[in-house]
Amino acid sequence: MLCRVSKDLRWEMAHRLPYHDGLCKNLHGHSYHATVEVYGETDDGGMVIDFKDIAEAAGPLVKQLDHSCAIDPSDVELKQFLTERGMKMFELESYSTAENIAGLLLEHVCLIVNGPRIHEVRVRVCETCTSAAEVVWSRDA
Numbered sequence: 001m002l003c004r005v006s007k008d009l010r011w012e013m014a015h016r017l018p019y020h021d022g023l024c025k026n027l028h029g030h031s032y033h034a035t036v037e038v039y040g041e042t043d044d045g046g047m048v049i050d051f052k053d054i055a056e057a058a059g060p061l062v063k064q065l066d067h068s069c070a071i072d073p074s075d076v077e078l079k080q081f082l083t084e085r086g087m088k089m090f091e092l093e094s095y096s097t098a099e100n101i102a103g104l105l106l107e108h109v110c111l112i113v114n115g116p117r118i119h120e121v122r123v124r125v126c127e128t129c130t131s132a133a134e135v136v137w138s139r140d141a
């Protein structure tokens, strides 16, 4: 049977978008909420995947992000500020947009959540209760 299962994740994180023209250029934080969805065939035990396996696939990254300040390679000033004060940071290869965070989570989840029964993995990251970004890996793509 084809079925879609999901696991919700939450973390707190500060960030800023230095290039941005609007309010996002300021250092601020979000209570992030992400949903990881896995679509595939159920196994003999009636599961697409154990919820625990999704949590374990995403967990290490979420732990690194939680109560950190995400910084991009261009933000030398903020990196120096955090380093000098011994504050937790998470260095990204690109800007800390919801899109890029979703992509990073998808990469991490797909390293563990894979196999012939899995057809699609979807990660939706909400920065606020009205703003979200979603990325999808599909076997058919």
Ligand SMILES: [Zn+2]
Pocket (backbone or CB within 6 Å): 015, 024, 028, 029, 030, 127
């Ligand atoms: Zn923001």
